[in-house]
Amino acid sequence: MSFTILHTQLVDRGKALTADCLRIAAGRITAIGGPEIAQPGDQRIDGAGSTVLPGLIDSHVHLAPGSTQLAATFGVTTLIDQFSMPEVIDAERALGSDFRTSSIGATAPGGHPTIAFPPFPYVTGPDDAKQFVADRIAEGADHLKLIYDNSLALPTLAADTVRALSDEAHAHGLTVVAHVSSAAAAVTVAACGIDVLAHAPSDLMTAQDIEAVAGVAVIATLDIVDGFSGPSARLPLLDEAELMARMPARWRRVLDRQSRRWMPPQPPDGAAARANTLALLQAGVPVLAGTDAPNPGLVFGASLHRELGHLVRAGFTPAEAIAAATSAPAEVFRLADRGRLTVGARADLVLVDGDPLADIAATQRVRRTWVAGEVVVPADYAGSETELAGVRFLGETTARIVAALKEQWPDFPVT
Template sequence: MTVHQPFTVTAARLFDGSEVLAATHLRVAEGRIDAIGGSEIIGHDDALISGGTLLPGLIDAHVHLLPGCTQLAATFGVTTVIDQFSKPDVIDSERAAIAAALAGAGPARADLRTSSIGATAPNGHPTMAYAPIPYVTGPGDAPRFVEARIAEGATHLKVIYDDGSGAMLNIASLDPATIEALVIAAHRHGLPVVAHVSTAAGAVTVARCGVDVLAHVPFERMREAEVRDVAQTGVALIATLSLVDGFPNADGGMPLLGEPGLAARLSPRWRRVLDGQSRRWMPPPPDGAAARENTLALFQSGVRVLAGTDAPNPGLVFGASLHRELQHLVDAGLPPTEALRAATATPADVFEMPDRGRLRIGSRADIVLVNGDPTADITATQHLRTIWVAGRDPAPETYSGSTAEREAITALRETTNKIVAAIQDSWPDFPTPEDVHRDDGELLGRLIPTSGGWQATTTFGAALGAITTRDEAFDTVLGQGLAALAETWWVQPLDARNWHEATLVEVEPDRLRLRWKDPMVDQPPSGQWYHRDDINLSRTRPDEPNGS
């Protein structure tokens, strides 16, 4: 690992993962915490940094990997992510990138723990997103399945116990006998077991099967007896209360974009992803009240609570959403210090990572400096000042426009399209995007279902008009889908502030060749190619009343 200049941080307070220390200084050398105390620990050649509150690097106990997500997470102070179901290709690529970063090649990245592929029944959850995957057909498959995950580098096991009843669906699920066999096989190899459940009864069942962690808190209210039955098993809980952030606020915006400190740190491309998710078709949003009440009841019954987001579900972004999760935990009734423990010391203990989650001499220098006092006001974690991963800078300014960002957003889009296609196959009446073709078969545009109606778009996804009924949107695509391509468009590169007029020289689904109408712009005679992810498009000037 590249050795950097030692440094000492002076802070108004040091929260060590459990409590505020009496110390005021923390020294880092060779990627480790070297000393904690007063000004006497400052080394002769140390760089000096000062700020409000110093925290252990945050740990997100529930994510699903995308390419480059460890770089994005680190830019928001999440220095370890715990993956709860991903396939080996993305795991291996992220691990290689993390190793390269530790060796000094590129910005620091969050560290990674993973379950690799989770254990589920044939065609069970989450087949839509991950097929093809190996399945578990019964207890006899358990030893072989666990050994295969260990060979893939799994640090824990994920099991799925979900028959869809929590969402009024009917899907295949593992049975309790198979879960018990998986738990025995995993524990034989020293692996903790995390169980996905969606109902209160399911939580009781898997807890009795001996799992170590619940991947979600039930979104239906638990009875006192159910809370007691779960608590007495000693199981821990990853609450994932942030799942409600997948639904827009009353003003139509995604909750994460309503947090100024976090939104300002998000790249323009991720802000656009969230904006698009706010307009997708969706069922009525849950209010989250039952989940919050269950979390508090389980916590008060002695259950250890871990902070986890379930990124990249809709509305959730790696790193950024963990700060919202802390806020949800406090809104549920946990004191701010307990919410901070849920993202530091507690996941480090549950997933057996003794070198992080606390400010201790000898631990990895995964530390986060924030303005304000999050032990009194949890939203202070959103005011990030400086972040270190193993003593290194994640260089947040290098993420926007990077290969890591592009690969993550592309992979998210591909997974979303795969899920939408699977839903359409299973439920033909479920509203999904529709292509509109001319009589000769030429593609004219698309109809996109949204929460407010149907959106007519070009073949490359630009809006052709306001959200309206399906029939009106269809007529818009039929009449304007091709004609609009010859119009002047307003274009804003995502790394620029202003909009400019351009003509479309050539269009493809994922990229466009534009020629700027401003004669003063230096450009090739045939125009310049832009990836669709790198520009905003509008048929009218955006500051006009009908702009979009």
């Protein structure tokens, strides 16, 4: 199918183009210009009052059945998975979904995030690096994920193991993503040669810390705070009218139940992570938008719009926030065919009402989404067996985590 979107604002790399029309054929962008680019037989779409963005990219998720379809409902056309089991990955691929994955992440025996997953291979030391990376490549991994977290009362990889994993992954052309929680951990893994930090540190980074990690990228995941109830005693996503209007009923119920779970008396406010993210951007570090869905309060696709709002709250311009969810992740993860509005690019597109360069909340007003030139039909997912499988998977994962918490800390107030 070929179509032309007419008289719309086109945004590439966070900047408005002078052209206002976009033509798509055979799943690719074939022309950018004025109305004259439309061809006989094209479907013509009136884009007055709207903006076309490249399909949004979430740089940090953990897959669940149908997650790519749910994300596309909200204009998020590419998911970058940062740790999932091979059977989950294979099932999602069987749906014909296009995403990127690390497959199993590298962590120490009993380390984070052991309680969230069925048994999987651990890394005990540098000598395991070669086989671990080879096994992930055999599973179809596009990059390597590793866990270095010295802020938890759990085992973590040693620095020499991080370096060995990074070196082995680089020898095979893989980008290396490292989970960290603290500024000290970020400095350590940067010195070990990793490429991307998963999570902005939750403690305030010094100028020296910023300088030490200036050669890597960072996936912000500022929306982690959305897993905790605000003043309304509801999870923040529930109060986003535009997003909730597109939210399938089962996922609404999930959010409602998560709102009523136990909450800490002083939930994290994310202030240090926001300050770090802005300081990293100002130091020239590529910042990528990521959600860590489906952690509590986070939903595939929908939460990326909240993440963009958090970036702007941190001090980003709307243009910088949009780049963090389009061109920046495409460059860092070498997605040469998407994240841009250029001739020849894959036609992953989202049409939104309004001008997100003036008001980032406009990204939430999704009018239409295309994946490889095919329009996304939200009703194909909502109420489907695929949706049910995703919700069941989340419930099973939650039950496993709760059981593990109760076993380790019998008095822990989980519900």
